[in-house]
Amino acid sequence: MNSPVRTRREGGILEVTLERPKANAIDLETSRILGITFAAFRDDPDLRVAIITGGGPKFFCPGWDLKSAAEGDKVDGDYGVGGFGGLQELRNMNKPVIAAVNGICCGGGLELALSADIILAADHASFALPEINSGTVADAASIKLPKRIPYHIAMEMLFTGRWLDAEEAHRWGFVNHVYPADELILRTWNMARILASGPPLVYAAIKEIVRDAEDSNFQDAMNRITKRQLKTVDVLYGSEDNAEGARAFAEKRDPVWKGR
DSSP, rough: OOOOOEEEEEEEEEEEEOOTTTTOOOOOHHHHHHHHHHHHHOOOOOOOOOEEEEEEEESSEOOOOOHHHHHTTTTSSOOTTSSGGGGTTTTTOSEEEEEEOOOOEEHHHHOOOOOOOSSEEEEOOEOOGGGGGGTOHHHHHHHHHHHHSSSHHHHEEEEHHHOOOOHHHHHHTTTTEEEEEGGHHEEEEEEEEHTTTSSSSHHHHHHHHHHTTTSSSSHHHHHHHHHTOSHHHHHTSSSHHHHHHHHHTTTTSOOOOOOO
């Protein structure tokens, strides 16, 4: 039996593709495999950027596999490390993740995309949270979506299940860029290569600062940074890369990042 998750590695980039015909829906087994995959990415010092996308031209991911649920998968079952989709509750993910949304992206699939730092979409992609129509709640999206787009738009999606096309999703701000479908993966890899060439310790510090500041006022968050109470910030300020950045600027050359 083929794995529902396919990976491709090039240099410091890992591409993760959902491969569960017909729609790339996620069951418990697939969620656990995704969690193992993203945890391994997180812990591999040679990997710097991850891409998550869907196989085929029509679906990114529609979320929870209702057919598997009907056959016995429990909605409160073991999703594995990282929770549903392996990414949205994965601790200490201090590397950039790009979602390349290649088609229908709804329910838990939209929650998976919202777990990425950057979302790129094909021009035929569409987005929705249809849980309201089945009498359930899009729990992770209820937390994440109002942080990405205006509150009233997020609530309309949550309350009504309304679909957004790629251009509207871009207009409201939770999609960074929209590309023709046949350019999406190429453009995603171009962005991933740019990020992979950047300073990994700085990316780690940025992500920890953002997480830490979510439940803090500005001054408290700044105090923890300046006092070097955040592990990634402390590592960055004492690193070879930090010194290399200043040295490369003074010498008018491109820096060589070593991640240490």
